[in-house]
Amino acid sequence: MKNTVSLLDYGQSYWLDNLTRGKIINGEIKERVTEQGLRGITSNPSIFSKAFTSGDEYDNQIEKLAKEGKTSQEIYEALTVSDVQNACDILLPVFDASMGTDGFVSLEVSPYLARDTQGSMIEARRLYQAVNRVNCYIKIPGTREGVPAIEEMLYEGVNINITLLFSIENYEAVALAYLRALKRRLKEGKSLSNIVSVASFFLSRIDVLVDQILSHYIISSDNPDADSRPDLLMGKAGIASAKLAYKRFKEIFQGKDWEELVEKGANIQRVLWASTSTKNKLYKDVLYVDSLIGKDTVNTLPEETIEDFNDHGSLKKDAIEENIEEAYQVFDQLERMHIDLKFVTQQLENEGIQKFMDSYNSLIEGLEVKRLKALGDHVPTQEIALAGLDAKPVYASLDELHFGKRLFKQDPNLWKKDKEQIKEISERLGWLSLPEDSMKKLDELNAFAQQIKTEGFKHVVLLGMGGSSLCSEVVKESFGTADGYMELIVLDNVDPMAILEVEKNIDMVKTLFIVASKSGTTTETLSFCKYFFEKLKATGKVKPGNNFIAITDNETALVKTAKEYKFRKIFVNPSDLGGRYSVLSDFGLVPMALTGIDIGALLQSAQRMQTSCNPTIPANKNVGISLGTILGLSSKAGRDKVTFVLSNSIKSFGLWLEQLLAESTGKEGKGLIPIQGESLGTPEVYGKDRIFVHIILTSDDNSEDTKKISLLEKAGHPVIRISLHDKLDLGGEFYRWEVAVASAGIVMGINPFDQPNVEESKENTRKLLKIQVSKGDLKNTAPTRETEDIRGSIHTFLLQAKANDYIAILPYFLLTESRKELLQSWRKKIRDSFKVATTLLEGPRYLHSTGQLHKGGPDSGLYILFTGESEEDVLIPDEEYSFATLGLAEAIGDLKSLNDKGRRTIHIQLGKNIDNKLIKLA
Numbered sequence: 001m002k003n004t005v006s007l008l009d010y011g012q013s014y015w016l017d018n019l020t021r022g023k024i025i026n027g028e029i030k031e032r033v034t035e036q037g038l039r040g041i042t043s044n045p046s047i048f049s050k051a052f053t054s055g056d057e058y059d060n061q062i063e064k065l066a067k068e069g070k071t072s073q074e075i076y077e078a079l080t081v082s083d084v085q086n087a088c089d090i091l092l093p094v095f096d097a098s099m100g101t102d103g104f105v106s107l108e109v110s111p112y113l114a115r116d117t118q119g120s121m122i123e124a125r126r127l128y129q130a131v132n133r134v135n136c137y138i139k140i141p142g143t144r145e146g147v148p149a150i151e152e153m154l155y156e157g158v159n160i161n162i163t164l165l166f167s168i169e170n171y172e173a174v175a176l177a178y179l180r181a182l183k184r185r186l187k188e189g190k191s192l193s194n195i196v197s198v199a200s201f202f203l204s205r206i207d208v209l210v211d212q213i214l215s216h217y218i219i220s221s222d223n224p225d226a227d228s229r230p231d232l233l234m235g236k237a238g239i240a241s242a243k244l245a246y247k248r249f250k251e252i253f254q255g256k257d258w259e260e261l262v263e264k265g266a267n268i269q270r271v272l273w274a275s276t277s278t279k280n281k282l283y284k285d286v287l288y289v290d291s292l293i294g295k296d297t298v299n300t301l302p303e304e305t306i307e308d309f310n311d312h313g314s315l316k317k318d319a320i321e322e323n324i325e326e327a328y329q330v331f332d333q334l335e336r337m338h339i340d341l342k343f344v345t346q347q348l349e350n351e352g353i354q355k356f357m358d359s360y361n362s363l364i365e366g367l368e369v370k371r372l373k374a375l376g377d378h379v380p381t382q383e384i385a386l387a388g389l390d391a392k393p394v395y396a397s398l399d400e401l402h403f404g405k406r407l408f409k410q411d412p413n414l415w416k417k418d419k420e421q422i423k424e425i426s427e428r429l430g431w432l433s434l435p436e437d438s439m440k441k442l443d444e445l446n447a448f449a450q451q452i453k454t455e456g457f458k459h460v461v462l463l464g465m466g467g468s469s470l471c472s473e474v475v476k477e478s479f480g481t482a483d484g485y486m487e488l489i490v491l492d493n494v495d496p497m498a499i500l501e502v503e504k505n506i507d508m509v510k511t512l513f514i515v516a517s518k519s520g521t522t523t524e525t526l527s528f529c530k531y532f533f534e535k536l537k538a539t540g541k542v543k544p545g546n547n548f549i550a551i552t553d554n555e556t557a558l559v560k561t562a563k564e565y566k567f568r569k570i571f572v573n574p575s576d577l578g579g580r581y582s583v584l585s586d587f588g589l590v591p592m593a594l595t596g597i598d599i600g601a602l603l604q605s606a607q608r609m610q611t612s613c614n615p616t617i618p619a620n621k622n623v624g625i626s627l628g629t630i631l632g633l634s635s636k637a638g639r640d641k642v643t644f645v646l647s648n649s650i651k652s653f654g655l656w657l658e659q660l661l662a663e664s665t666g667k668e669g670k671g672l673i674p675i676q677g678e679s680l681g682t683p684e685v686y687g688k689d690r691i692f693v694h695i696i697l698t699s700d701d702n703s704e705d706t707k708k709i710s711l712l713e714k715a716g717h718p719v720i721r722i723s724l725h726d727k728l729d730l731g732g733e734f735y736r737w738e739v740a741v742a743s744a745g746i747v748m749g750i751n752p753f754d755q756p757n758v759e760e761s762k763e764n765t766r767k768l769l770k771i772q773v774s775k776g777d778l779k780n781t782a783p784t785r786e787t788e789d790i791r792g793s794i795h796t797f798l799l800q801a802k803a804n805d806y807i808a809i810l811p812y813f814l815l816t817e818s819r820k821e822l823l824q825s826w827r828k829k830i831r832d833s834f835k836v837a838t839t840l841l842e843g844p845r846y847l848h849s850t851g852q853l854h855k856g857g858p859d860s861g862l863y864i865l866f867t868g869e870s871e872e873d874v875l876i877p878d879e880e881y882s883f884a885t886l887g888l889a890e891a892i893g894d895l896k897s898l899n900d901k902g903r904r905t906i907h908i909q910l911g912k913n914i915d916n917k918l919i920k921l922a
């Protein structure tokens with residue numbers, strides 16, 4: 001008869017310390033049960049980590065779950081639950097025959113809950129229900145925080161295997177918790193007979209650590225005391241601990257109190273020996289089997305140890321109770337040598353948790369790779385060429401901080417310590433749950449779009465700035481208008497030409513105006529609103545408010561105006577998110593729905609990305625967190641010019657990215673400087689301050705840029721490559737980049753959710769407008785070059801540029817196609833001759849985008865502000881200034897803010913003939 005079968009005669013059950021699907025499928029488990037006396041199975045994250053990576057038995061289920069949109073963590077749970085269920089079914093006959101004593105399969109709660117009492121309870125209940133088998137044990141670590149959860153679960157009737165016990169004190173604590181649970185049940189008249197538990201004491205690891213400490217003594221001791229010879233103590237601490245724990249077990253589970261409980265049906269909580277494979281090959285391979293045989297115990301063994309024990313193990317009744325004196329001596333001697341077992345076992349507990357966390361991380365990493373592979377074209381890919389940036393330590397720190405988990409739990413304490421800032425951040429994290437929150441509004445938004453369509457509207461004009469308009473800009477440029485839907489026009493420029501251009505292109509009566517402002521106070525937006533409202537009224541339109549809707553936060557001034565003007569609808573947006581993080585809320589979705597975009601598909605893409613950024617995925621494999629880590633790290637290494645190269649049909653996405661990066665990170669003298677729209681050059685034209693981000697839509701022809709990017713990578717620049725297979729995957733990109741920027745924020749040590757320097761320019765503008773109204777001499781309030789030699793003046797200005805600087809071209813006039821072309825070609829010349837990064841963004845749009853970075857970011861910018869005189873001006877109803885004056889006040893206001901900060905600026909007034917001057921310049 002096999003030794004493992006005979007063990008039962010001595011009161012010990014042998015369990016298998018391994019579980020894989022292969023072993024279930026190929027009949028090995030069944031055979032062990034029927035022929036080798038197997039009476040139970042234990043599993044843990046390390047066991048599953050190995051199981052998932054060896055063989056392909058899990059692949060079909062992984063593919064199916066991935067396609068159902070499950071996260072890697074959900075897939076992990078589904079795989080383990082189904083393995084445990086199947087193993088439970090195989091072991092059920094053992095359970096029945098042993099009257100519920102044996103035949104158990106154990107499944108562990110997440111190692112991340114080892115220090116979380118509430119979390120352990122929630123997960124234990126959930127897993128127990130999910131497995132839904134009488135013979136399943138849920139494993140909870142016997143840590144200080146685990147003990148109350150263990151007691152509560154046992155009281156509730158969940159079978160608990162208490163894991164990670166290393167010390168006699170901790171063993172005693174969990175045994176007493178078991179008794180308390182039984183007594184509570186008894187007091188409440190609940191049954192005791194179905195309550196079962198085992199306490200898992202880990203052995204070989206004790207010897208590994210104690211031996212390591214002892215080995216230092218051997219080297220340093222020159223006067224070995226015969227009584228405490230370190231060499232003689234090696235390999236003894238584990239067994240000694242087991243023997244003394246067993247002695248305590250016998251003391252606890254005896255006597256009147258215990259007998260009374262037994263009478264009422266209580267089962268004994270058996271001690272389970274775990275970590276029983278011998279790690280030191282100089283010791284007996286069955287060290288933790290032979291000497292631990294005893295009544296009411298379990299020994300969970302890996303396959304090799306089982307083979308060894310069946311081959312040459314020895315069977316001795318009550319071996320565990322022998323040599324107790326020696327066990328005490330081992331403890332005494334260790335104490336005399338100042339080896340503090342309390343400290344050692346605490347360290348083992350900590351290491352044990354960490355080991356399971358590491359295994360858990362690596363199994364989630366492995367599953368994530370398989371999940372993405374299964375999804376194929378449905379998920380954009382991301383590759384990062386690091387060019388020497390060492391991200392590993394940062395990933396480790398982020399994981400240690402539980403950054404992902406805390407981010408998704410919307411923990412505002414992650415970025416800053418200051419109370420005020422924490423409070424502000426706590427009101428800015430709502431974007432994390434937008435993919436699912438907004439999905440709930442899908443029907444309402446689509447129904448609204450249908451209604452507008454049916455009423456015969458032809459255009460939608462979005463009036464807004466920055467975060468309230470850039471998403472619409474992306475939508476308009478990338479998607480156009482679906483058949484039968486309204487054409488979208490975005491107005492975010494106060495140049496009278498821009499306003500008149502919009503007016504010229506629409507039939508006012510058949511146009512829906514969206515007034516979009518989170519704060520409800522933005523001057524430009526409210527001025528546009530007043531202007532078009534009055535214009536529509538002037539057409540004689542009855543109920544002009546019927547052509548207006550507002551998107552804003554709760555109870556803003558805009559809500560008041562919208563009610564007063566009798567707008568047809570007010571979309572009240574969640575107020576726990578900042579403007580630049582609002583694209584997946586009404587701000588982005590309402591205009592999208594009105595142009596006929598499948599917002600359901602777009603949100604699904606965002607949900608898929610949310611899954612890929614899921615907090616259980618370790619930082620290095622988490623696409624959002626890793627992207628942000630690299631960007632943050634890159635900026636710290638001096639490569640702060642994040643140079644975007646975008647596929648033609650999604651180019652406008654760069655405008656949105658520009659605001660997100662610049663306004664979120666450009667503060668405290670730091671910042672990611674987004675460079676978008678700059679044509680791609682050869683390696684010679686770039687300094688060492690760049691990181692390139694190539695985002696492509698695979699259906700576009702990207703061959704030229706792809707070649708150039710490869711050359712840049714070879715030249716030593718870090719490169720991030722993202723491939724989208726469908727334009728609707730922009731939904732996911734919005735989300736990926738928001739997570740990335742939140743992550744970059746922590747790496748850079750800044751708060752990515754405020755914009756402390758934006759208000760300065762606004763305040764200056766307000767003051768200037770007052771001056772204009774009272775004195776009418778706005779033009780004379782700023783240092784302005786009115787020169788015929790524009791090129792010369794600017795050249796002299798640019799001679800200040802040094803390596804790592806950037807040149808910002810900031811025109812305060814409508815950028816017509818021809819003006820854009822001229823400025824782009826000039827921009828390229830500057831980049832190539834000065835070898836510095838360049839940006840081009842018109843005012844006042846940039847004030848709501850890169851403006852924060854210019855003032856709050858590093859002092860590496862040279863700012864060229866161009867103003868011009870519009871041929872026509874347009875008055876703002878109820879105001880004493882026009883749109884042209886507003887624009888000029890904004891330009892000069894910002895110039896003043898920049899100058900006050902000592903930034904390098906030049907203001908060129910181009911006068912009336914803007915186009916000719918630009919031709920000369922270019």
Ligand SMILES: O=C(CO)[C@@H](O)[C@H](O)[C@H](O)[C@H](O)COP(=O)(O)O
Pocket residue numbers: 017042043044106139161162163164200204205272274275276277300
């Ligand atoms: O379930 C249990 C204990 O309840 C076991 O699977 C336990 O986790 C394992 O025995 C240990 O993790 C194995 O430890 P080691 O041999 O790697 O030191």
Ligand SMILES: O=C[C@H](O)COP(=O)(O)O
Pocket residue numbers: 465466467468516517518519520521522525579580848
């Ligand atoms: O990015 C945000 C802009 O400054 C506009 O703000 P708002 O939505 O409050 O009008």
